[in-house]
Amino acid sequence: MTTTTFSHNTAEHASSQSLHGVVEFPVSWFQATPAYLVLRPVAAFVKEWAQATPACIALRALLH
Numbered sequence: 001m002t003t004t005t006f007s008h009n010t011a012e013h014a015s016s017q018s019l020h021g022v023v024e025f026p027v028s029w030f031q032a033t034p035a036y037l038v039l040r041p042v043a044a045f046v047k048e049w050a051q052a053t054p055a056c057i058a059l060r061a062l063l064h
Contacts, residue, residue: 030036
């Protein structure tokens with residue numbers, strides 16, 4: 001006699017695992033391109049520049 005048990009939400013768990021691989025591929029591919037090496041420092045610079053603008057400083061002051 002065999003007993004089969006099914007845990008709750010197995011369908012959602014299986015679909016999230018299959019989507020994980022689909023999402024992971026483009027990210028891995030983009031990180032392997034030369035554009036990623038250029039865009040990462042540019043994005044860091046733009047982020048720091050935006051945080052130093054008066055509008056962002058005032059917004060952060062209002063939110064705290």
